[in-house]
Amino acid sequence: IPLAMINGRLSARSAARWSKMPKLISTILSWFDVVLAQSVDDASRLKSLGARAIPAGNIKYAAAPLAVDAQNLASLKTQINGRSIVLFASTHAGEEDIVRDVYKNLSEKHPNLLIAIMPRHPRRGDEIITLLSDLNVARRSTGDAITPSTQIYLADTVGEAGLFYTLAPIAFVGNSLITDPGGGHNLLEPAHLDCAILHGPHMWNFPEIERDLRAAGGSVTVKDTNDLTAQIDALLKDSARRQALADAALAFVRTQDKVLDDVTEHLRPVMGKAGIVL
Numbered sequence: 001i002p003l004a005m006i007n008g009r010l011s012a013r014s015a016a017r018w019s020k021m022p023k024l025i026s027t028i029l030s031w032f033d034v035v036l037a038q039s040v041d042d043a044s045r046l047k048s049l050g051a052r053a054i055p056a057g058n059i060k061y062a063a064a065p066l067a068v069d070a071q072n073l074a075s076l077k078t079q080i081n082g083r084s085i086v087l088f089a090s091t092h093a094g095e096e097d098i099v100r101d102v103y104k105n106l107s108e109k110h111p112n113l114l115i116a117i118m119p120r121h122p123r124r125g126d127e128i129i130t131l132l133s134d135l136n137v138a139r140r141s142t143g144d145a146i147t148p149s150t151q152i153y154l155a156d157t158v159g160e161a162g163l164f165y166t167l168a169p170i171a172f173v174g175n176s177l178i179t180d181p182g183g184g185h186n187l188l189e190p191a192h193l194d195c196a197i198l199h200g201p202h203m204w205n206f207p208e209i210e211r212d213l214r215a216a217g218g219s220v221t222v223k224d225t226n227d228l229t230a231q232i233d234a235l236l237k238d239s240a241r242r243q244a245l246a247d248a249a250l251a252f253v254r255t256q257d258k259v260l261d262d263v264t265e266h267l268r269p270v271m272g273k274a275g276i277v278l
Contacts, residue, residue: 002271002274003032003033004032004034004035004270005034006036006267007058007059008036008037008038008042010037010049011045012045015045015048015049019049022049025049026049026050029050029051032051033270034054034266034267034269034270035053036053036054036263036266038056038057038208039055039057039208040055041207041208056262058209059259059263060186060188060209061188061256061257061259062257062260064192065162065189065192066161066162066193067162068163068193069160069163072163076163079146080114080146081148082112083112083113083114084110084113084114084236085167085168086113086171086232086236087115087116087117087164087165087168087170087171087172087195088115088174089118089172089174089190090118090120090173090175091119091120091175092120092174092175093124093127094177094180095174095177096128096132097131098177098225099115099117100131100132100135102115102225102228103152106229106233109233110236113151114150114153115153116153116154116155116167118155118161118164119154119156120174120185122141122157122158124156125139125154128154128156132152135151135152136149136150136152137152137153138150138153138154140156140157141154141156141157162189162193165189165192165193166193166194169195169196169243169246170195170198170235171190171196171197171198172222172232173186173187173190173199174200176202176203177200177224177225179202182204183203183204183205183206184204184206185205187209187210187219188209191213191219191253192253194246195249196220196235196241196242196243196245196249197213197219197245197246197249198219198220198221198228199220199222200221200223200228201222201223212252213249213252216248217244218249218251218252219249
């Protein structure tokens with residue numbers, strides 16, 4: 001039975017670990033008729049362990065924009081009522097403390113500021129509510145409405161990332177200012193939805209996407225809480241720069257939309273060997 005690896009990824013750390021078991025990993029990789037790696041670096045690491053690897057591109061680029069419920073979007077826009085909204089997306093423990101500091105540092109300069117927190121794991125909602133007990137927090141999972149006095153909106157629900165990326169013109173993508181676990185999250189989701197994207201330096205789970213998006217002018221790396229506060233402040237004051245970031249991010253993802261065609265072409269010989277015509 002022909003075997004193909006699609007969207008293969010191997011970190012430098014994992015490659016180093018596997019290199020200590022060369023016979024085992026080379027045997028496993030020899031089973032694959034083709035190994036389609038996400039990047040040149042992934043292909044190089046897989047080749048070093050014995051794979052016949054090709055850098056075919058990351059099929060995350062082929063994903064459609066996240067879905068948005070129009071009724072929920074309209075309802076939340078009415079509640080927000082023109083306030084400046086900044087989203088902290090896919091946050092992990094340790095990053096909500098940063099959100100609190102950012103809000104307190106910016107609230108005097110931007111009195112109509114509303115910060116939305118969309119934790120990576122919604123089950124952490126109770127923990128986050130306790131952590132932010134000194135602020136006025138509305139919670140989506142319990143049906144709380146956003147009022148003029150709401151300072152933080154906790155989006156502790158599942159499947160609504162598209163809704164909040166659409167609502168917020170500025171989005172910080174989490175798991176990137178911490179190192180435990182660290183590694184970042186998918187930047188392409190906000191890039192599709194007109195967001196000015198900020199993230200921390202710890203993006204090792206998405207190194208090529210982070211590097212290429214940043215090089216295209218579609219994201220900004222912040223090094224710490226103070227830097228994040230300053231960048232959000234600047235973007236809130238400068239709508240032209242904010243829109244330029246969002247436009248660059250969207251333009252970048254649109255240049256990558258042929259990746260699925262490239263992957264399909266590499267798969268044709270293997271599928272043909274299995275008697276399947278693409």
